[in-house]
Amino acid sequence: MQTQRLQRTPSHDIDRERVRDRLDDALRYARERDYAGWDPYDGLNSPVLEPVARNWFLRLVCMHGVHKAPVNLRPLLRIPKERNAKGIALFATASLDAYERTGDREYLAEAEDLLTWLRENQSAESARAAWGYNFDWQNSNKFFLPAEYPSIVASVFCAQAFVRHYEVTGEESSLAVAEDTCRFIREEINTVECGEHDALAYTPYDEYVVVNANALGASLLAVVGDATDDEASLERADEIVDLVLDVQDEKGAWYYSVPSNGSHLSHDNFHTGFVLESLHDYLAVRPDERVREAYEKGLDFYRRRLFEDDGAPKFEHDSSYPRDVHASAQAIRTFVKDGSAASLDRAAQVLEWTTDNLYDDDGYFYRRRGRVLSDTTPYMRWNQAWMCYALGSVLRHVP
Numbered sequence: 006m007q008t009q010r011l012q013r014t015p016s017h018d019i020d021r022e023r024v025r026d027r028l029d030d031a032l033r034y035a036r037e038r039d040y041a042g043w044d045p046y047d048g049l050n051s052p053v054l055e056p057v058a059r060n061w062f063l064r065l066v067c068m069h070g071v072h073k074a075p076v077n078l079r080p081l082l083r084i085p086k087e088r089n090a091k092g093i094a095l096f097a098t099a100s101l102d103a104y105e106r107t108g109d110r111e112y113l114a115e116a117e118d119l120l121t122w123l124r125e126n127q128s129a130e131s132a133r134a135a136w137g138y139n140f141d142w143q144n145s146n147k148f149f150l151p152a153e154y155p156s157i158v159a160s161v162f163c164a165q166a167f168v169r170h171y172e173v174t175g176e177e178s179s180l181a182v183a184e185d186t187c188r189f190i191r192e193e194i195n196t197v198e199c200g201e202h203d204a205l206a207y208t209p210y211d212e213y214v215v216v217n218a219n220a221l222g223a224s225l226l227a228v229v230g231d232a233t234d235d236e237a238s239l240e241r242a243d244e245i246v247d248l249v250l251d252v253q254d255e256k257g258a259w260y261y262s263v264p265s266n267g268s269h270l271s272h273d274n275f276h277t278g279f280v281l282e283s284l285h286d287y288l289a290v291r292p293d294e295r296v297r298e299a300y301e302k303g304l305d306f307y308r309r310r311l312f313e314d315d316g317a318p319k320f321e322h323d324s325s326y327p328r329d330v331h332a333s334a335q336a337i338r339t340f341v342k343d344g345s346a347a348s349l350d351r352a353a354q355v356l357e358w359t360t361d362n363l364y365d366d367d368g369y370f371y372r373r374r375g376r377v378l379s380d381t382t383p384y385m386r387w388n389q390a391w392m393c394y395a396l397g398s399v400l401r402h403v404p
Contacts, residue, residue, distance in 0.1 A: 019353050019403050021106075027360070028103060028396040032096070034368035035389050036115070040096055041086045042385025043079050045072050045372065049141035050152075051082035064143035077382045090126060090136040091159045092386030093119050094166035099390075099397030101169045106400040113174075120170055123163055124182065128155040131209075133189035134182045135160045145269065148211035156208045157194050160186050161221040168228060183229045187238045190222050199263050202248040214263040217276040220249050220283035231290035239291070246287055249280065250299045257302035258310075258322065272322040274311045278335035281307060285342055304343060308351055312336070316354025317362070327373040327380075333359040334391035341402040349403065356399070359392070 035042075048071030049058055058064040071078050097119040104112035128135045135155035142150045150156060164186035171180040195206035197214050204214045205222050223245035230238030252263055259280050261270035270276065284300040310322040311332075318332035319325045333355055340352035363371045369383040370392045383389065 019349075019356065019399060021400060021403060024356075024396055024399045024403075025103065025107070027364075028099065028393060028400065030368035031370070031389060031393050031396065032100065032115075034383075035096060035385065035393065038086070038385070039088070040093060040119070040385065040390075041088045042389070043077075043084060043086055043382065044089060044138075044140065044384055045380075045387050046138075046142060047079070047084055047087075047140040048072060048082070049143070050087070050139075051079075051084045053082045058141075061143055061146050061149060064141070064149065065145070068143055075378050086385070087139045088122070088126075089139050089386040089390075090123060091138070091162045092390035093123055094136075094163040095386070095390035095394040097123070097166045098169050099393035101166075101173050102397030102401040105173050116166075116170065120166060120179070123166065128153050131155045131189055131193060133193060134164065134185035135189040135193070136163045144207070144211075144213065147213040148208065150208055150210070154208065154210070155189070155193075157190060157205060157218050157222050158207070160189060161225045164225055164229075168225075168232075171232070180229070180232060183225065184233055184235070187226050187229050187235070190226060191237065191241055194222070199248060200251075202251065203244065204248050204263065205245060215261060216249060216252060216259045216263060217261070217279035217283070219245050220280040223249065224283035224286040227287045227291050228289075242287065242291065246284070246291075246296060249284070250295065253299055253303060256310075257299075257304075257306035259303070270321065272306075272311070274318050274320060274332035275329070275335040277303070277307050277311060278332070278339040282335070282339050282342060285339075304339075304348070307339070308347060312351065312355065316351065316356075316358040318355065318358075326376040328362065328375075329373050330359065330363045330370050330388050331372075331391050333363065334395035337395040338398040341398050344402060352399070352403075356395075363388075 046068060048068040049064060054067040058067045097116045100112040100116035128137050136159045137154045137156055138159060139152055141152050164183040167179040167182040170176055193209045195209055195212055197204045197206050197212045199214055205219050207213045207215050207218055223242045226238040226242035253259055258272040260268040261276055262268040281303050284296060288296055311319050317328055318336055320327055336355045337352050340348035362374055370388040372380040372382060372384055372388050
């Protein structure tokens, strides 16, 4: 459907009232569906494919066959629409940001309902506050993670929603949930020796070192450690950030994993945004000139090399397509949190491009625009939750 463009001035001014309207429409779309939906990687939730997916290779074939099919096979394969814990956390955070900006308690009530659901749906596989995905997930040939088994990335995003609730309301019990997630990271996530560093693995069950996962873990440890005067978390955050800085290349970029020669991605868009936002949040509580320089160098690479002139997000620094809504959302959040004039201008460009190209006036966001094929399936976590998260960030951080 034809959309109305978000207007902006020739500088970086963003119409926050229009952003709020768009957020309200997107939240309404999700709420009417109980925040449940399909996911790009939920192919292994199919009862039709379950008998076939017997080893890592066949699981990959089934998962990516559904993921990359030119049409949505999920209805045919009887894949259910479900809630995803990470998506719920993003919706909750967006509502908290909107509440803080507007004072409208309906946002707060909705966020607290979602946080209650997160409390009640923690992973049974951990003694701590930890979360996983609602589907089996095969990560290449690196590891297999069954549904609801916890990972560092899902757990960090869920914990961050509780931190945000604490920041907005002062509710100590929410901070305690995030503190327990920090214990999960320190005590249950595997540690992998990487040169002089003790890196974090992706889960308690593997030894795969992913740069953005380490950065996310460090940021949560730093923010919560600072709020609770927890020296163990602060020291661990410092150690992990040292790793993140050491694997930054001379351009200011990061590969997806360590070692870089084993990384299936080079310098991709939204994972770079994860690293930058994580360093930004770490610096807010642990000022350090070396970290600041790495952040600024990485941010410069990100702004210059991972976007087209009109704000369209490139997939990787040397590959323009597909244009992914996840990259758009993370970019908007990264840039508005940075807050510099150059970043706010880029955020406005990305927001305008995304509205023009990945938004339907019914209130949902598409996933991707490809060079030839596009994916317009309204995935609840990947599309809707992430763009609500981004729009809430605009309300929070743009004056």
